[in-house]
Amino acid sequence: MALAPNSVLRERQFASDNWAPMCPEAWEAMAQANQQHQPGYGDDVWTTRAADLIRQVFETPCEVYFVFNGTAANALSLSAMCQSYHSILCHQTAHIETDECGAPEFFSNGTKILLLPGDHGKLTPEVIEAAATRRSDIHFPKPRVVSITQATELGTVYSVPEVRAIADCARKRGLHLHMDGARLANALAGLGVAPRALTWEAGVDVLSLGGTKNGGGIGEAVVFFKRELAFEFEHRCKQAGQLASKMRFLTAPWVGMLTDGAWLKHARHANRMAQLLEKELEAVPGVKLLQPRQANAVFVQLPPTAVQMMHERGWRFYTFIGDGGCRLMCSWDTQANDVQAFVADLKQTLAT
Ligand SMILES: *Cc1c(COP(=O)(O)O)cnc(C)c1O
Numbered sequence: 001m002a003l004a005p006n007s008v009l010r011e012r013q014f015a016s017d018n019w020a021p022m023c024p025e026a027w028e029a030m031a032q033a034n035q036q037h038q039p040g041y042g043d044d045v046w047t048t049r050a051a052d053l054i055r056q057v058f059e060t061p062c063e064v065y066f067v068f069n070g071t072a073a074n075a076l077s078l079s080a081m082c083q084s085y086h087s088i089l090c091h092q093t094a095h096i097e098t099d100e101c102g103a104p105e106f107f108s109n110g111t112k113i114l115l116l117p118g119d120h121g122k123l124t125p126e127v128i129e130a131a132a133t134r135r136s137d138i139h140f141p142k143p144r145v146v147s148i149t150q151a152t153e154l155g156t157v158y159s160v161p162e163v164r165a166i167a168d169c170a171r172k173r174g175l176h177l178h179m180d181g182a183r184l185a186n187a188l189a190g191l192g193v194a195p196r197a198l199t200w201e202a203g204v205d206v207l208s209l210g211g212t213k214n215g216g217g218i219g220e221a222v223v224f225f226k227r228e229l230a231f232e233f234e235h236r237c238k239q240a241g242q243l244a245s246k247m248r249f250l251t252a253p254w255v256g257m258l259t260d261g262a263w264l265k266h267a268r269h270a271n272r273m274a275q276l277l278e279k280e281l282e283a284v285p286g287v288k289l290l291q292p293r294q295a296n297a298v299f300v301q302l303p304p305t306a307v308q309m310m311h312e313r314g315w316r317f318y319t320f321i322g323d324g325g326c327r328l329m330c331s332w333d334t335q336a337n338d339v340q341a342f343v344a345d346l347k348q349t350l351a352t
Pocket of ligand 1: 070095096152180
C-alpha cells in the first residue's frame with residue numbers, strides 16, 4: 001500500500017486482522033516447538049496434537065490437514081469435491097471469487113464458480129435452490145458444491161438455523177456444503193454456540209478453518225467432517241506446494257490457541273472491540289453504518305474527503321471490500337483506546 005511520506009502510522013490499525021501480530025499463546029507454543037529434532041512433513045508431535053485438538057474442539061472424528069494459507073485451504077478442499085465440469089455456488093462477494101486470483105478454478109482444473117446474490121453477504125436456500133435447479137442439461141456446468149463464508153466478507157454471521165437450512169437444501173440437490181471459516185472463531189464468539197453446532201451438526205461437510213486472522217502466524221486447517229472427501233487429499237496438498245517440511249511451525253500455534261480456548265477468547269475480544277467501534281460511530285453525524293455488525297468488522301460509509309484525511313492522519317483501512325464503503329476490522333489485540341483515538345480523529349476530520 002502506498003504511504004504518504006512522513007505519515008505517522010498507528011501502532012495498531014483497522015485494516016485487517018492479518019495486520020496483527022501473533023497472540024502470546026501461539027508465539028509461546030512456537031518457542032516450545034523450536035527445540036530438539038522432530039520428524040518433518042507432519043509426522044511430529046505438534047501436528048498430531050493440533051489435529052487431535054481440532055477433533056476435540058469439534059467433538060467428532062474428522063480428517064485434518066494443515067496448509068499455508070486460506071486460499072490453499074479453499075482451493076484444494078473445493079477441488080477435492082469437484083470434477084472440472086462441475087460448478088461451485090457461492091455469494092458474489094465470496095473470497096473464493098473475489099480474492100483468490102482464480103485458485104479454486106485453477107486447482108480444480110476448471111470448475112466454474114457461479115455467483116449468487118443475497119443481502120449482507122449471505123446466501124439463502126431460495127437462491128441456492130433456484131441456481132441448482134435452473135438448468136439440468138448437459139451444456140451447463142453441473143452444480144456440485146455450495147460454499148458459504150462464516151463470518152461473511154461483510155462481517156455478518158449465519159445463524160445455526162440458517163446454516164442448517166442451507167445444508168438441507170444442498171443435500172436435497174446432491175450438493176456438498178463447504179464453509180470458508182477464515183473467521184469462524186469470530187462467528188462462534190458472536191453467536192455463543194458450540195463449534196459442532198455451527199459446522200457438522202448443521203450439515204457442513206468440509207471446513208476451511210482460519211487460524212491466521214484469529215492470532216496465528218501462518219497456516220490454516222482443512223477439516224473434512226465428511227471423511228471420504230479427504231481421499232488422497234495429502235497428494236493434492238503436496239502437489240500444490242502446501243506440504244510444509246517443518247510442519248511443526250505451522251501446527252504448534254494451533255496447539256497454543258486451541259488449548260484452554262484462547263482462540264475463542266481472542267475472537268470474543270475482537271468482536272467486543274468492533275461492537276464498541278460500532279456504538280461510537282453510530283453517534284457520529286455523517287457516518288452511515290452499512291451492515292449489521294455481527295463479528296469483528298464494522299462497515300461504514302464516510303465522505304471521500306474524510307477517508308483521505310484519516311489516511312493522512314496515519315490510519316489504515318480498506319475501502320474496496322464487499323459492496324463498498326470502509327471496512328474497519330478489529331483484531332485480538334485491538335485496544336479500546338485505539339477505537340477512541342480513531343473515533344476522535346474522525347470527528348475532527350468531519351468537523352473540518
Ligand atoms: C483472509 C481470508 C481467507 C484466507 O486468505 P489467505 O490470504 O489466502 O490466507 C479466506 N477467506 C476469507 C473470507 C478471508 O477473509
